Amino acid sequence: MRHELPNLPAACTAVEILRAGIDAADGPVSLACSFSLEDVTIIHLAHEAGLNLGIFALDTGRLNEETYEVADCVTHRFGVKIDWFFPRHDAVEQLEREKGLFSFRESLDNRHECCSIRKVEPLGRALAGLGGWVTGMRSEQSVTRGTLLPLELDELNGGILKINPLHHWSEEEVIAYVEKQRLPTNRLLRQGYRSIGCAPCTRPVEPGEHPRTGRWWWENPEHKECGLHRR
Ligand code: SF4
Numbered sequence: 001m002r003h004e005l006p007n008l009p010a011a012c013t014a015v016e017i018l019r020a021g022i023d024a025a026d027g028p029v030s031l032a033c034s035f036s037l038e039d040v041t042i043i044h045l046a047h048e049a050g051l052n053l054g055i056f057a058l059d060t061g062r063l064n065e066e067t068y069e070v071a072d073c074v075t076h077r078f079g080v081k082i083d084w085f086f087p088r089h090d091a092v093e094q095l096e097r098e099k100g101l102f103s104f105r106e107s108l109d110n111r112h113e114c115c116s117i118r119k120v121e122p123l124g125r126a127l128a129g130l131g132g133w134v135t136g137m138r139s140e141q142s143v144t145r146g147t148l149l150p151l152e153l154d155e156l157n158g159g160i161l162k163i164n165p166l167h168h169w170s171e172e173e174v175i176a177y178v179e180k181q182r183l184p185t186n187r188l189l190r191q192g193y194r195s196i197g198c199a200p201c202t203r204p205v206e207p208g209e210h211p212r213t214g215r216w217w218w219e220n221p222e223h224k225e226c227g228l229h230r231r
Pocket of ligand 1: 060104111114115116119198200
């Protein structure tokens with residue numbers, strides 16, 4: 001377990017943050033990939049810089065078909081292997097038998113239960129043995145991410161490094177990078193989706209609405225995390 005963070009210069013690029021985190025981690029480092037614009041940007045940055053970065057993804061069983069298409073494009077374009085993690089089938093079977101297919105809309109507790117089974121528990125298995133993990137989180141994405149740092153100690157996951165190389169990027173910068181590099185993108189983005197998670201918990205947003213408005217739209221903004229990024 002780490003107890004110190006490496007020092008970073010005041011103004012760091014995303015690649016410098018990635019490299020510093022990978023060098024400082026006590027073990028392999030992997031990107032938690034949901035195939036967002038941010039995640040494909042990080043994959044491209046790491047690929048171009050020749051960094052040793054693994055990629056894992058959580059298949060919750062409720063993803064959009066379009067998300068799998070991006071995963072397939074990323075695999076072929078960059079020649080990378082994606083380590084997929086599924087929820088425990090017995091936990092999903094029990095949840096759906098006892099509470100139905102849409103229990104997450106009935107209460108915050110039920111939503112957390114579903115995210116815990118489909119995301120948080122598999123994340124724990126994905127992080128086992130890693131020295132650090134990389135996320136595509138950005139500070140401006142939501143009220144829950146305003147104090148995000150480039151490097152953090154993830155005390156809730158064994159004290160490994162959590163590396164947020166795009167923490168200081170704006171949405172416009174990410175889009176410009178993706179377009180310039182012609183990176184694979186989710187077709188749903190062209191249908192008004194701005195932040196894409198599980199299909200039943202994601203909807204398009206209106207022009208001018210905050211991108212995260214389309215995630216768990218029936219909840220208050222301060223509750224809009226799935227448990228993967230508790231801090
Ligand atoms: S985002 Fe929705 S469907 Fe996906 S794990 Fe969370 S509650 Fe379940």
